[in-house]
Amino acid sequence: MRILLVEDDRRIGGAVRDHIAADGHAVDWAETLEQARAFAKVASYGLVLLDLQLPDGQGVGHLRDMRARADRTPVIILTARDQITDRIAGLNAGADDYLVKPFDLGELSARIHAVGRRAGAIGPDLAVKIGPVELLAAERIAKLNGATVELTAREWAVLDALTSRPGAIVSKSTIEDALYEFGAEIESNAVEVYVSRLRKKLGPEAIATLRGLGYRLAT
Incomplete structure (x- = not known):
């Protein structure tokens, strides 16, 4: 599956990119919303991993714009914000899942598989x-x-x-x-x-x- 990672923290972004690439996914890494929009214009993604706080805007606003365009690409929010109100805002904006930093990379793999399976980007769990x-x-x-x-x-x-x-x-x-x-x-x-x-x-x-x-x- 091809995944768009939108994350401005280079340490976290590098670790996430390397881990999910090792799982067999193709990963495009954008450090700004502008880069993310440019990537999305020329490539089709099975999943987006989206940080909420980015140098040129808020991830929730970007997610709302995606859903307003009828873009149904699954989105998992990755953020340091652990307030329940932030989680609710992200889910209400159209996120499919939510992980609070710091998170276990193994759990991220499991969440990616679960969301990708529900969206049909990854085959079913049955044999x-x-x-x-x-x-x-x-x-x-x-x-x-x-x-x-x-x-x-x-x-x-x-x-x-x-x-x-x-x-x-x-x-x-x-x-x-x-x-x-x-x-x-x-x-x-x-x-x-x-x-x-x-x-x-x-x-x-x-x-x-x-x-x-x-x-x-x-x-």
């Missing part, structure tokens, strides 16, 4: 079975004929993109968006490389290629 393959996305467990198969974060990112649309064709560009952030160098065959690795680990029939259209999990 997905493809012949001899069983995928449990929430636990990051993949099995082939009952034996656990080790997958990398990027390989899980590809599977998340596929399981979020069961049976549907997922375009190459959609998978690229889930894998790479702004500024990242993308090899023209990057998606093909990850799909090939997954087939080697899960079996050649696990992922079907539809020439000129994209990929889908085999049914």
Whole structure:
């Protein structure tokens, strides 16, 4: 999933970016609301992590503007404000979840997964079975004929993109968006490389290629 992180504290922002990137998400980091708006004009996000106090404005106001434009991108507020009135204001403005700093990065991962799952950006928690393959996305467990198969974060990112649309064709560009952030160098065959690795680990029939259209999990 591609995530927009809006955070002006470089220490916190760097830690959050590195942690969720290690989970397999592509992360674009904006330090101001102006940067966040510029990113959102040219990229589609599965989730926004939004600080409330930013150098050029208030995160709650930005969130209200998003919802006024009918932008339903899920938003998790990350803030040092721990007053219940601030939480209520954020949720009433349209936030999907709220974390008070300092927070545990493991809990952030769980919140991202839960919100992404509800929004359909991450596949469901139930087990997905493809012949001899069983995928449990929430636990990051993949099995082939009952034996656990080790997958990398990027390989899980590809599977998340596929399981979020069961049976549907997922375009190459959609998978690229889930894998790479702004500024990242993308090899023209990057998606093909990850799909090939997954087939080697899960079996050649696990992922079907539809020439000129994209990929889908085999049914």
